[in-house]
Amino acid sequence: MTATIAAELRDAVKVYRSGLLGRRELRALDGVSFRVHAGEVVGLVGPNRAGKTTAVKTLLSLSRPSGGQAFRFGLPIADRRTLSRVGYVPERPSFPPYLSAAEVLDYYGTLALVPAGERRRRIPALLERTGLADRAGEPVSRFSKGMVQRLGLAQALINDPELLVLDEPDEGLDVSGRELLHEALAEQRGRGRAAILVSHAIRDVEIACDRVIALAEGRLVRRPEPHPAGGPHRGAAGALEPATPATRTGALP
Ligand SMILES: Nc1ncnc2c1ncn2[C@@H]1O[C@H](COP(=O)(O)OP(=O)(O)OP(=O)(O)O)[C@@H](O)[C@H]1O
Numbered sequence: 330m331t332a333t334i335a336a337e338l339r340d341a342v343k344v345y346r347s348g349l350l351g352r353r354e355l356r357a358l359d360g361v362s363f364r365v366h367a368g369e370v371v372g373l374v375g376p377n378r379a380g381k382t383t384a385v386k387t388l389l390s391l392s393r394p395s396g397g398q399a400f401r402f403g404l405p406i407a408d409r410r411t412l413s414r415v416g417y418v419p420e421r422p423s424f425p426p427y428l429s430a431a432e433v434l435d436y437y438g439t440l441a442l443v444p445a446g447e448r449r450r451r452i453p454a455l456l457e458r459t460g461l462a463d464r465a466g467e468p469v470s471r472f473s474k475g476m477v478q479r480l481g482l483a484q485a486l487i488n489d490p491e492l493l494v495l496d497e498p499d500e501g502l503d504v505s506g507r508e509l510l511h512e513a514l515a516e517q518r519g520r521g522r523a524a525i526l527v528s529h530a531i532r533d534v535e536i537a538c539d540r541v542i543a544l545a546e547g548r549l550v551r552r553p554e555p556h557p558a559g560g561p562h563r564g565a566a567g568a569l570e571p572a573t574p575a576t577r578t579g580a581l582p
Pocket residue numbers: 345346355356357375376377378379380381382383384
Protein backbone atom coordinates (compact mmCIF):
# COMPACT_ATOMS: atom_id res chain seq x y z
CA MET A 330 0.00 0.00 0.00
CA THR A 331 1.32 3.47 -0.87
CA ALA A 332 1.94 5.74 2.11
CA THR A 333 -0.11 8.94 2.27
CA ILE A 334 1.50 11.73 0.28
CA ALA A 335 1.57 14.67 2.66
CA ALA A 336 2.92 17.17 0.14
CA GLU A 337 3.61 17.16 -3.55
CA LEU A 338 4.85 19.51 -6.24
CA ARG A 339 4.17 18.46 -9.82
CA ASP A 340 6.23 20.30 -12.39
CA ALA A 341 5.89 23.48 -10.33
CA VAL A 342 6.98 26.74 -11.91
CA LYS A 343 7.24 30.12 -10.20
CA VAL A 344 8.15 33.16 -12.26
CA TYR A 345 8.77 36.54 -10.65
CA ARG A 346 8.59 39.46 -13.03
CA SER A 347 10.30 42.83 -12.70
CA GLY A 348 11.51 45.71 -14.84
CA LEU A 349 9.62 47.65 -17.51
CA LEU A 350 6.25 45.96 -18.20
CA GLY A 351 7.49 42.96 -16.24
CA ARG A 352 9.82 41.95 -19.07
CA ARG A 353 12.57 40.66 -16.81
CA GLU A 354 11.67 37.26 -15.44
CA LEU A 355 13.23 35.17 -12.72
CA ARG A 356 12.36 31.48 -12.55
CA ALA A 357 12.45 30.72 -8.83
CA LEU A 358 10.99 27.26 -9.60
CA ASP A 359 11.51 25.78 -13.03
CA GLY A 360 9.59 22.50 -13.29
CA VAL A 361 10.10 21.05 -9.82
CA SER A 362 8.45 17.77 -8.84
CA PHE A 363 8.76 15.89 -5.56
CA ARG A 364 6.66 14.09 -2.99
CA VAL A 365 6.89 13.93 0.77
CA HIS A 366 5.24 10.88 2.29
CA ALA A 367 3.76 10.37 5.72
CA GLY A 368 6.39 8.85 8.00
CA GLU A 369 9.41 10.55 6.47
CA VAL A 370 11.54 13.57 7.19
CA VAL A 371 12.87 15.20 4.03
CA GLY A 372 15.69 17.72 3.85
CA LEU A 373 15.39 20.49 1.28
CA VAL A 374 18.83 21.86 0.53
CA GLY A 375 20.62 24.02 -2.01
CA PRO A 376 22.55 27.25 -2.35
CA ASN A 377 21.08 30.70 -1.72
CA ARG A 378 18.36 31.60 -4.23
CA ALA A 379 17.87 27.93 -5.19
CA GLY A 380 14.11 28.18 -4.70
CA LYS A 381 13.79 26.29 -1.38
CA THR A 382 11.62 28.86 0.38
CA THR A 383 9.54 29.35 -2.76
CA ALA A 384 8.93 25.58 -2.87
CA VAL A 385 7.70 25.42 0.74
CA LYS A 386 5.68 28.62 0.38
CA THR A 387 3.96 27.04 -2.62
CA LEU A 388 3.10 23.97 -0.57
CA LEU A 389 1.70 26.27 2.14
CA SER A 390 -0.43 28.36 -0.27
CA LEU A 391 1.72 31.39 0.53
CA SER A 392 3.02 31.63 -3.03
CA ARG A 393 0.83 30.97 -6.05
CA PRO A 394 2.60 28.84 -8.66
CA SER A 395 2.85 30.24 -12.19
CA GLY A 396 2.57 26.74 -13.58
CA GLY A 397 2.31 23.10 -12.56
CA GLN A 398 0.41 21.77 -9.57
CA ALA A 399 0.80 21.46 -5.82
CA PHE A 400 -1.03 19.25 -3.35
CA ARG A 401 -1.41 18.83 0.42
CA PHE A 402 -2.68 15.46 1.59
CA GLY A 403 -3.75 14.67 -1.97
CA LEU A 404 -5.86 17.79 -2.35
CA PRO A 405 -4.98 20.83 -4.48
CA ILE A 406 -3.44 23.64 -2.43
CA ALA A 407 -6.39 25.86 -3.37
CA ASP A 408 -8.30 23.82 -0.77
CA ARG A 409 -7.21 25.70 2.33
CA ARG A 410 -8.88 23.37 4.80
CA THR A 411 -5.80 21.18 4.79
CA LEU A 412 -3.71 24.07 6.16
CA SER A 413 -4.98 23.28 9.66
CA ARG A 414 -3.07 19.97 9.37
CA VAL A 415 0.24 21.74 8.76
CA GLY A 416 2.73 23.34 11.17
CA TYR A 417 5.16 25.91 9.79
CA VAL A 418 8.19 27.70 11.15
CA PRO A 419 9.03 30.48 8.67
CA GLU A 420 12.57 31.59 7.90
CA ARG A 421 12.41 34.51 10.32
CA PRO A 422 9.53 34.00 12.74
CA SER A 423 8.16 37.12 14.36
CA PHE A 424 5.24 37.58 16.68
CA PRO A 425 3.23 40.54 18.00
CA PRO A 426 5.76 41.93 20.51
CA TYR A 427 3.15 42.81 23.14
CA LEU A 428 1.86 39.22 23.42
CA SER A 429 3.34 36.75 25.88
CA ALA A 430 4.56 33.35 24.68
CA ALA A 431 1.45 31.69 26.13
CA GLU A 432 -0.78 34.23 24.37
CA VAL A 433 1.04 33.68 21.06
CA LEU A 434 0.39 29.94 21.29
CA ASP A 435 -3.24 30.51 22.20
CA TYR A 436 -3.64 32.90 19.26
CA TYR A 437 -2.06 30.56 16.71
CA GLY A 438 -3.89 27.59 18.15
CA THR A 439 -7.18 29.42 17.71
CA LEU A 440 -6.29 30.27 14.09
CA ALA A 441 -5.51 26.60 13.49
CA LEU A 442 -8.93 25.63 14.89
CA VAL A 443 -7.52 23.82 17.94
CA PRO A 444 -10.36 23.46 20.50
CA ALA A 445 -10.00 25.51 23.71
CA GLY A 446 -9.59 22.43 25.93
CA GLU A 447 -6.78 21.10 23.75
CA ARG A 448 -5.07 24.51 23.75
CA ARG A 449 -5.19 24.62 27.57
CA ARG A 450 -3.57 21.19 27.69
CA ARG A 451 -0.99 21.69 24.94
CA ILE A 452 0.27 25.22 25.67
CA PRO A 453 1.96 24.50 29.04
CA ALA A 454 3.36 21.24 27.67
CA LEU A 455 4.85 22.99 24.62
CA LEU A 456 6.27 25.83 26.71
CA GLU A 457 7.89 23.25 28.98
CA ARG A 458 9.23 21.26 26.05
CA THR A 459 10.74 24.30 24.32
CA GLY A 460 12.35 25.61 27.52
CA LEU A 461 10.16 28.71 27.70
CA ALA A 462 7.95 27.79 30.67
CA ASP A 463 9.71 30.15 33.10
CA ARG A 464 9.23 33.11 30.70
CA ALA A 465 5.74 32.18 29.49
CA GLY A 466 4.07 35.36 30.78
CA GLU A 467 6.65 37.85 29.46
CA PRO A 468 6.08 39.89 26.30
CA VAL A 469 7.85 38.47 23.28
CA SER A 470 9.63 41.83 22.80
CA ARG A 471 11.97 40.75 25.61
CA PHE A 472 12.86 37.44 23.95
CA SER A 473 16.28 36.66 22.48
CA LYS A 474 16.58 35.41 18.89
CA GLY A 475 16.92 31.81 20.05
CA MET A 476 13.86 32.14 22.30
CA VAL A 477 11.83 33.45 19.35
CA GLN A 478 12.99 30.45 17.31
CA ARG A 479 11.89 28.12 20.12
CA LEU A 480 8.53 29.85 20.26
CA GLY A 481 8.33 29.43 16.48
CA LEU A 482 8.68 25.68 16.91
CA ALA A 483 6.09 25.60 19.72
CA GLN A 484 3.72 27.59 17.50
CA ALA A 485 4.20 25.11 14.64
CA LEU A 486 3.36 22.19 16.95
CA ILE A 487 0.26 23.71 18.58
CA ASN A 488 -2.09 21.96 16.14
CA ASP A 489 -0.28 18.59 16.39
CA PRO A 490 0.49 18.80 12.64
CA GLU A 491 0.55 15.90 10.21
CA LEU A 492 3.06 17.85 8.13
CA LEU A 493 5.72 19.97 9.83
CA VAL A 494 7.59 22.47 7.63
CA LEU A 495 10.70 24.09 9.07
CA ASP A 496 12.42 26.79 6.99
CA GLU A 497 15.93 27.27 8.37
CA PRO A 498 14.73 26.85 11.94
CA ASP A 499 18.26 26.41 13.31
CA GLU A 500 19.28 30.09 12.93
CA GLY A 501 20.29 31.35 16.35
CA LEU A 502 19.59 28.10 18.17
CA ASP A 503 22.04 26.74 20.73
CA VAL A 504 22.91 23.06 21.09
CA SER A 505 19.86 22.21 23.18
CA GLY A 506 17.66 24.13 20.73
CA ARG A 507 19.00 22.02 17.87
CA GLU A 508 18.37 18.86 19.86
CA LEU A 509 14.82 20.08 20.34
CA LEU A 510 14.42 20.34 16.56
CA HIS A 511 15.84 16.88 16.01
CA GLU A 512 13.47 15.48 18.65
CA ALA A 513 10.48 17.15 16.99
CA LEU A 514 11.47 15.71 13.59
CA ALA A 515 12.08 12.25 15.04
CA GLU A 516 8.69 12.40 16.73
CA GLN A 517 7.00 13.26 13.43
CA ARG A 518 8.61 10.22 11.83
CA GLY A 519 7.85 7.97 14.80
CA ARG A 520 4.17 8.89 14.66
CA GLY A 521 3.96 8.25 10.93
CA ARG A 522 3.81 11.95 10.14
CA ALA A 523 5.79 14.01 7.66
CA ALA A 524 8.30 16.82 7.88
CA ILE A 525 10.30 19.05 5.56
CA LEU A 526 13.47 20.66 6.87
CA VAL A 527 14.98 23.50 4.82
CA SER A 528 18.51 24.00 6.04
CA HIS A 529 22.04 24.98 5.11
CA ALA A 530 23.32 23.00 8.10
CA ILE A 531 24.22 19.82 6.24
CA ARG A 532 25.18 18.05 9.46
CA ASP A 533 21.67 18.66 10.87
CA VAL A 534 20.13 17.43 7.63
CA GLU A 535 22.25 14.27 7.72
CA ILE A 536 21.24 13.56 11.30
CA ALA A 537 17.56 14.43 11.06
CA CYS A 538 16.43 13.50 7.55
CA ASP A 539 15.63 10.26 5.76
CA ARG A 540 16.45 11.69 2.36
CA VAL A 541 17.44 14.92 0.69
CA ILE A 542 15.93 16.93 -2.12
CA ALA A 543 18.42 19.42 -3.54
CA LEU A 544 17.54 22.44 -5.63
CA ALA A 545 19.76 24.80 -7.60
CA GLU A 546 18.54 27.72 -9.69
CA GLY A 547 14.96 26.53 -9.38
CA ARG A 548 15.61 22.98 -10.53
CA LEU A 549 15.91 19.63 -8.86
CA VAL A 550 19.48 18.41 -8.93
CA ARG A 551 19.08 15.20 -6.97
CA ARG A 552 16.44 12.62 -7.39
CA PRO A 553 14.30 11.94 -4.32
CA GLU A 554 14.24 8.30 -3.34
CA PRO A 555 11.07 6.75 -1.92
CA HIS A 556 11.27 5.97 1.77
CA PRO A 557 9.59 2.76 2.88
CA ALA A 558 6.89 3.83 5.31
CA GLY A 559 7.69 2.70 8.83
CA GLY A 560 11.17 1.57 7.76
CA PRO A 561 14.21 2.24 9.88
CA HIS A 562 15.64 5.75 9.90
CA ARG A 563 18.82 5.45 7.88
CA GLY A 564 19.88 9.07 7.69
CA ALA A 565 20.05 11.23 4.61
CA ALA A 566 23.54 10.40 3.50
CA GLY A 567 22.70 7.27 1.54
CA ALA A 568 19.65 8.73 -0.14
CA LEU A 569 21.33 10.93 -2.72
CA GLU A 570 21.39 10.03 -6.36
CA PRO A 571 22.77 11.90 -9.33
CA ALA A 572 20.29 13.90 -11.36
CA THR A 573 18.63 11.85 -14.08
CA PRO A 574 16.68 12.76 -17.19
CA ALA A 575 13.57 11.59 -15.30
CA THR A 576 14.19 14.28 -12.71
CA ARG A 577 14.38 16.97 -15.33
CA THR A 578 11.15 15.94 -16.95
CA GLY A 579 9.41 15.95 -13.63
CA ALA A 580 8.81 12.18 -13.32
CA LEU A 581 8.02 11.28 -9.74
CA PRO A 582 9.53 8.56 -7.66
N1 LIG B 1 8.61 38.01 -3.69
C1 LIG B 1 9.62 37.89 -4.55
N2 LIG B 1 9.74 38.74 -5.58
C2 LIG B 1 10.75 38.62 -6.48
N3 LIG B 1 11.69 37.64 -6.42
C3 LIG B 1 11.61 36.77 -5.41
C4 LIG B 1 10.58 36.84 -4.42
N4 LIG B 1 10.75 35.83 -3.53
C5 LIG B 1 11.85 35.16 -3.96
N5 LIG B 1 12.36 35.72 -5.06
C6 LIG B 1 13.54 35.26 -5.81
O1 LIG B 1 13.39 33.89 -6.10
C7 LIG B 1 14.64 33.22 -6.01
C8 LIG B 1 14.50 32.05 -5.06
O2 LIG B 1 14.27 32.56 -3.75
P1 LIG B 1 14.05 31.61 -2.49
O3 LIG B 1 13.83 32.47 -1.31
O4 LIG B 1 13.04 30.59 -2.84
O5 LIG B 1 15.48 30.88 -2.41
P2 LIG B 1 16.12 30.00 -1.22
O6 LIG B 1 16.68 28.77 -1.87
O7 LIG B 1 15.15 29.80 -0.12
O8 LIG B 1 17.31 30.95 -0.79
P3 LIG B 1 18.09 31.18 0.62
O9 LIG B 1 18.93 29.96 0.86
O10 LIG B 1 18.93 32.39 0.34
O11 LIG B 1 17.05 31.42 1.68
C9 LIG B 1 15.66 34.26 -5.58
O12 LIG B 1 16.37 34.72 -6.70
C10 LIG B 1 14.80 35.37 -4.97
O13 LIG B 1 15.39 36.64 -5.11
